[in-house]
Amino acid sequence: MSPEEGCTAFAPATVGNVICGFDIFGLALEAPGDRVTAWPSSRPGVRIREIAGDGGRLPKNPDRNSATVAIRALLLSTGRHDGIEVSILKGLPLSGGMGGSAASAVAGVIAADALLGTKAPLEVLLQCSVEGEATASGGAHLDNVAPALYGGLVLVRPGRSRPVVRLPIPQELHVSLLHPEVEVSTREARRVLGTSVPLAEAVAQWGSTAAFVHALHSGDWDLLQDSLQDRIAEPRRAHLIPGFEAVRQAALDAGALACGISGAGPSMLSLCRGAERARAVGEAMASAFHQSVKFEASLHLSPVAERGARVEASSAETSG
Ligand code: HSE
Numbered sequence: 116m117s118p119e120e121g122c123t124a125f126a127p128a129t130v131g132n133v134i135c136g137f138d139i140f141g142l143a144l145e146a147p148g149d150r151v152t153a154w155p156s157s158r159p160g161v162r163i164r165e166i167a168g169d170g171g172r173l174p175k176n177p178d179r180n181s182a183t184v185a186i187r188a189l190l191l192s193t194g195r196h197d198g199i200e201v202s203i204l205k206g207l208p209l210s211g212g213m214g215g216s217a218a219s220a221v222a223g224v225i226a227a228d229a230l231l232g233t234k235a236p237l238e239v240l241l242q243c244s245v246e247g248e249a250t251a252s253g254g255a256h257l258d259n260v261a262p263a264l265y266g267g268l269v270l271v272r273p274g275r276s277r278p279v280v281r282l283p284i285p286q287e288l289h290v291s292l293l294h295p296e297v298e299v300s301t302r303e304a305r306r307v308l309g310t311s312v313p314l315a316e317a318v319a320q321w322g323s324t325a326a327f328v329h330a331l332h333s334g335d336w337d338l339l340q341d342s343l344q345d346r347i348a349e350p351r352r353a354h355l356i357p358g359f360e361a362v363r364q365a366a367l368d369a370g371a372l373a374c375g376i377s378g379a380g381p382s383m384l385s386l387c388r389g390a391e392r393a394r395a396v397g398e399a400m401a402s403a404f405h406q407s408v409k410f411e412a413s414l415h416l417s418p419v420a421e422r423g424a425r426v427e428a429s430s431a432e433t434s435g
Contacts, residue, residue, distance in 0.1 A: 121154040124225035126424035128207055128415070129214035130290065131258040131378035133268070134386070135323040137347045140282075141214075141258035142268040144290060144417040147206040149215065150427070151182050151222035153230045156198030161186050168205035178250075181216040182223030185247025189224050192243060193233045201226070210298035212382035214259035220247030221263040221424045229426045240264060241279065252301045259378060266423030270328070283331045284419045285339070291385040291397030292377055293362060293404060296411040299355050304379035307351050316346040336372070336388060343373030343386060356380045358408040365403030369396045390418070 127148040133140035156162065161183045163175045177183035182203050190197065201223060207215035221244045228235050235243075241257075241264055249255040257271035261279045270280040312320075323342045330339035353359050356376060362383050366374035370392050371385035385400060387393040397414045404412050 121152045122226045122229040123150055123152040123427045124222045124229065124424055125150050125427050126218040126222035126225065126263045127266075127420055128292075129217060129259045129262040129378075130292065130382075130384050131212075131214060131256060132345070132348065132376070133327075134343045134345050134349075134373055134375035134384075135320065135327050136258075136270070137320070137345065138256070138258055139271055139324065140268070140327070141262040141271060142290070143262040143266045143420040143423050144292065144415060145420040146417065147213075147415065149207050149218040149222050150204040151219060151226045152202045152204075153186070153223070153226040154200045155230065156200045158198045159196055161190070161199045161201070163203065164200045165202040166205065167203070169203075169209065172209060173203070173205070181220040181247040181251035183247075184250040185220035185223045185243050186227040188243035188246040189227050189233070189235060189240070192239055193231070193235055195231060195233065197231060199227055199230065208294060208296075208298075210300050211294055212299065212376065212378040212380045213292070213294060214256075214263055214378060216251035217244065217248045217256065217259035217263050218424075220244040220251070221260060223247060225264075225424045225426060237264065238278075254301070254305065256301075256378075262423060264423050266420050268331070268419050282328060284421070285331065285334055285336075285388075287388050289387045289390050289393035289416065289418050291366070291371070291387060291393045291400060292382055292415045292417070293384075293397065293400045294382040294413045294415065295357055295404065295408070296413075297357060297381050299379060299381045301379040304352055304355060307355065308348060309351070312347055319344070319346045340372040343375070345375055349376055352376055352380055356383065357410060358404045359383060361403045361407040362400045365399040366396050369399035371396045374400070390416070 326342035
């Protein structure tokens with residue numbers, strides 16, 4: 116890929132929390148995702164040429180956009196003073212609980228890293244992406260940024276010497292994700308949580324997170340199902356999600372292992388054993404949603420994606 120053509124990177128949708136692990140678990144889907152193209156510019160600094168797919172709502176001010184803030188952080192941390200222009204193609208909704216701001220930040224640093232040939236270590240790309248994401252959503256959510264960058268299913272521990280731990284992915288684990296065409300701001304979804312948790316709820320939750328990790332390592336589907344409960348965020352957020360109870364009941368009736376809120380919502384996800392089951396569960400979720408709520412919704416079916424963000428081949432490369 117020649118730099119004059121620009122470098123395009125893709126970063127996938129992600130599910131924060133994975134039901135039982137508020138702020139500590141995240142997983143990547145295969146699609147949809149965001150794309151960022153970076154071009155060299157003779158003018159130093161980072162600028163936005165174009166944003167598509169956002170309905171004109173995202174800031175074009177590079178101080179406020181997650182992709183450009185992340186790219187600036189990359190320039191700073193690698194000691195570069197290049198000029199870069201970017202275009203951003205949003206495949207993910209804004210405030211949708213699908214990790215959209217994280218995906219743009221991650222795609223931005225991957226595209227810029229490829230353009231500049233900096234080959235920055237993953238930990239640096241992670242830190243720069245987190246800075247971008249924090250700008251857009253008001254907080255650094257590693258549970259979206261890390262799976263968008265690394266792919267897979269991850270445990271995140273911000274501030275620790277190993278902030279990202281990759282977890283095993285059971286081969287048959289599939290996700291049915293329903294995205295209602297409404298927005299829930301992450302700031303509001305965090306405000307409703309308050310600042311403290313009763314001890315009994317905390318004990319139940321850390322028991323579930325430990326059981327979840329053990330189930331992934333041992334391939335114990337019964338334990339996996341039993342661990343997928345959220346005692347912290349879901350009880351405080353469910354009222355923000357239109358149709359949540361109807362959708363969850365339909366998912367469980369159709370054979371989902373569990374159904375919960377994706378990240379801060381309003382997207383809802385079910386975890387299922389097998390692609391066929393995930394399809395049936397997803398259709399049941401969509402049907403229950405349409406019967407109980409008058410909003411549109413889109414359904415996404417995916418295994419947990421092994422791969423995270425990557426540089427995509429240019430058309431010149433693929434046709435040659
Ligand atoms: N873990 C975060 C939350 C994800 O639930 O608020 C934000 O997308």
